[in-house]
Amino acid sequence: MVAANPPPIVHVRSVADIEEELAITQLAPGEVEFKLFGNAPLGASDMMQECVRVGHSGYNLTNPQRLYCKARMKMAATEGVDAMMKQFHHDIDKQKEEVMPCIRILEARLALPDAAIPYAGLPLNRRGRHMRHCVYPPSRFGHVAPYDTKIIASQTVVEVPDQARQKRYRQNDIASTRAWWRFNLRMLEAKRRVLVEHELSMITALREELEDVMKKPTMIGSGYTDPSFLHSSNQPDYHVSLPAVAIDPHAGATSP
Numbered sequence: 001m002v003a004a005n006p007p008p009i010v011h012v013r014s015v016a017d018i019e020e021e022l023a024i025t026q027l028a029p030g031e032v033e034f035k036l037f038g039n040a041p042l043g044a045s046d047m048m049q050e051c052v053r054v055g056h057s058g059y060n061l062t063n064p065q066r067l068y069c070k071a072r073m074k075m076a077a078t079e080g081v082d083a084m085m086k087q088f089h090h091d092i093d094k095q096k097e098e099v100m101p102c103i104r105i106l107e108a109r110l111a112l113p114d115a116a117i118p119y120a121g122l123p124l125n126r127r128g129r130h131m132r133h134c135v136y137p138p139s140r141f142g143h144v145a146p147y148d149t150k151i152i153a154s155q156t157v158v159e160v161p162d163q164a165r166q167k168r169y170r171q172n173d174i175a176s177t178r179a180w181w182r183f184n185l186r187m188l189e190a191k192r193r194v195l196v197e198h199e200l201s202m203i204t205a206l207r208e209e210l211e212d213v214m215k216k217p218t219m220i221g222s223g224y225t226d227p228s229f230l231h232s233s234n235q236p237d238y239h240v241s242l243p244a245v246a247i248d249p250h251a252g253a254t255s256p
Helices: 015-025 042-051 064-110 163-215
Strands: 009-012 033-036 130-131 156-158
Touching: 009 015, 015 042, 033 064, 042 064, 042 163, 064 163
Parallel strands: 009 033
Antiparallel strands: 130 156
16 A cells, blocks of 8 residues: 655744635645745734644644744733833933923023022132233244243233123123023023933834834744843843853753
């Protein structure tokens, strides 16, 4: 008695591939078997799982463990990216929380009257004393200003600030301080704005990348894989180093 030839095996990546094959060949169960490609898209595993059961009356899937690996890694990818986005949200919120008190402080400072602006620098009545300084234009003296070898007492400028001049000093101090506070506030508001924009762009980018991975062929899940997903240096296994040679922990064990 001649043994029956085994049915042909057709490699597929999704349920749609199976449906297309059967629409063309019209083969019945037992006349064809299917095998999942190693680079089947992760996103196709959900529908495939819905169509696969333990049994004998349907079309044989010759490598169900690969389907299990695909589904497992799809879940790991989704959960890993979700964890990354959650950590990112946390980091952004923390930075925004640090910015807001500073913004409120600077807004309060800018609302102060001139009389409440803190004094800075030399006392007003001691300003105006300095060594005589000169400008050395590069066209006349070269690109490096020369140093005078002799400093004489007459080169010291002494100005005794009167009340009007002290008032101008104070006004300049106040103007400079307010301008500095406005600059500080501007930078903080820019940081807050960028954080919000960065948060939106980052989340959008991560979702688009995940969707792209789910749709395209990939070798992820073609075999068993440790599904741990690194996304932060705060993770417990961040500093775990790999051995130089991987060792099979089940080597020599008897299969059940």
